Amino acid sequence: MKSIDQLDIAGKKLLFRVDYNVPLDGDIITDDNRIRASIPTLRYALDNDAAVIVCAHLGKPKGKVCPELSLAPVARRLGELLGVSVALAPDCIGPEVVSLAAELQGGQVLMLENLRFHAQEQGKTKADRGDFGKQLAELADVYVNDAFGVAHRANASVVDIPEYAPDCCAGFLLKKEWEYLGEALKNPGRPYVAVSGGAKVSSKLGVLNNLLGKVDHIIIGGAMANTFVAAQGHGVGNSLYEKDLMEEAVAIMEKAESIGSKLHLPVDFVYADSIESDSASGMCTASAIPDDAVLLDIGPESIKAFCKVIDSAKTVMWNGPMGFFEKEAFAEGSLALCRAMAAKDDALTIVGGGDTDAVVHRASLEDRFSFISTGGGSFLEFIEGKELPAFTALKECLKK
Numbered sequence: 001m002k003s004i005d006q007l008d009i010a011g012k013k014l015l016f017r018v019d020y021n022v023p024l025d026g027d028i029i030t031d032d033n034r035i036r037a038s039i040p041t042l043r044y045a046l047d048n049d050a051a052v053i054v055c056a057h058l059g060k061p062k063g064k065v066c067p068e069l070s071l072a073p074v075a076r077r078l079g080e081l082l083g084v085s086v087a088l089a090p091d092c093i094g095p096e097v098v099s100l101a102a103e104l105q106g107g108q109v110l111m112l113e114n115l116r117f118h119a120q121e122q123g124k125t126k127a128d129r130g131d132f133g134k135q136l137a138e139l140a141d142v143y144v145n146d147a148f149g150v151a152h153r154a155n156a157s158v159v160d161i162p163e164y165a166p167d168c169c170a171g172f173l174l175k176k177e178w179e180y181l182g183e184a185l186k187n188p189g190r191p192y193v194a195v196s197g198g199a200k201v202s203s204k205l206g207v208l209n210n211l212l213g214k215v216d217h218i219i220i221g222g223a224m225a226n227t228f229v230a231a232q233g234h235g236v237g238n239s240l241y242e243k244d245l246m247e248e249a250v251a252i253m254e255k256a257e258s259i260g261s262k263l264h265l266p267v268d269f270v271y272a273d274s275i276e277s278d279s280a281s282g283m284c285t286a287s288a289i290p291d292d293a294v295l296l297d298i299g300p301e302s303i304k305a306f307c308k309v310i311d312s313a314k315t316v317m318w319n320g321p322m323g324f325f326e327k328e329a330f331a332e333g334s335l336a337l338c339r340a341m342a343a344k345d346d347a348l349t350i351v352g353g354g355d356t357d358a359v360v361h362r363a364s365l366e367d368r369f370s371f372i373s374t375g376g377g378s379f380l381e382f383i384e385g386k387e388l389p390a391f392t393a394l395k396e397c398l399k400k
């Protein structure tokens with residue numbers, strides 16, 4: 001994969017696709033890790049006298065201009081981190097953007113407004129995306145993809161710009177993720193344990209299914225475990241679960257059994273009487289969940305069993321918290337597993353996904369993990385072994 005340091009970029013205009021899809025509270029960025037992760041590539045470009053144009057998406061505005069999803073707070077934070085002023089264009093395409101880009105000098109930074117204010121960015125087909133990617137490509141001499149977090153999205157800024165850009169390459173972040181995850185998981189040390197949690201089982205069942213043949217153990221926690229517990233025939237009280245996916249959950253449990261992969265589900269839980277509650281009402285086993293309980297964390301027996309599996313691992317891949325970790329009363333499951341992984345000196349420990357990253361930072365254990373990916377969905381699809389659209393598009397561009 002050609003990376004930015006293999007090009008002569010002095011005096012050139014570079015268009016960077018980055019992933020700045022950061023959590024916001026009003027206009028306050030509550031976690032700027034994704035912005036920080038892009039700094040080495042951008043700093044390298046500025047130090048080498050390139051003019052830097054940055055494009056990104058924020059949230060899901062679905063093709064409409066939403067002022068609350070403006071990239072203005074991100075531009076401000078980026079300016080602080082780079083120590084230069086970052087101008088925010090009023091849009092990402094159009095005559096005004098063209099002239100702002102044309103005037104940009106080496107060492108200066110221009111950020112384009114949210115790409116997803118235009119429906120074409122996420123058009124399903126090439127025809128739906130129209131000439132959006134071409135208009136973006138025409139702003140610069142080189143396209144640099146440094147957005148691992150969107151590498152799985154066939155969006156115009158990911159797959160169409162490389163088709164029209166005169167030259168293209170990967171930024172340091174994209175290259176690092178590609179090399180690290182690719183190499184590390186080619187021949188993983190065994191036992192290989194996947195830990196999967198979070199709320200949405202629908203987006204993860206396919207991943208679990210594909211991982212089954214590759215890993216030795218899958219630990220399932222968080223709200224996604226509820227669907228499996230329900231599929232085992234237990235009531236889950238008033239907890240979140242996906243009824244329509246119970247059959248698929250059964251099929252996954254049967255497949256695991258037949259191929260000898262071990263699927264580990266929680267055997268006990270911490271519950272409250274409502275998701276709004278800040279304190280636990282009690283603990284229960286999987287076979288005796290009260291009718292009005294909302295399961296919000298795994299219980300002590302599950303923690304013990306899961307930590308034992310982690311303790312035996314040579315490779316651990318973790319995506320998704322074990323409970324509603326944002327609230328103190330329901331954080332112990334996620335924090336205990338995090339500590340168990342962090343304590344391992346004899347295993348490769350890889351984390352992906354914003355919430356999981358937040359657990360690791362909350363425990364201040366980020367230095368104890370082998371690798372923390374900036375990807376969520378892209379991380380899962382990559383470790384499943386899928387060829388991600390961003391990499392296909394870059395490879396095609398390099399053939400030009």
Ligand code: 3PG
Binds near residue numbers: 019
């Ligand atoms: C992410 O936050 O995982 C990426 O930025 C992709 O965002 P999306 O799921 O809204 O496409």
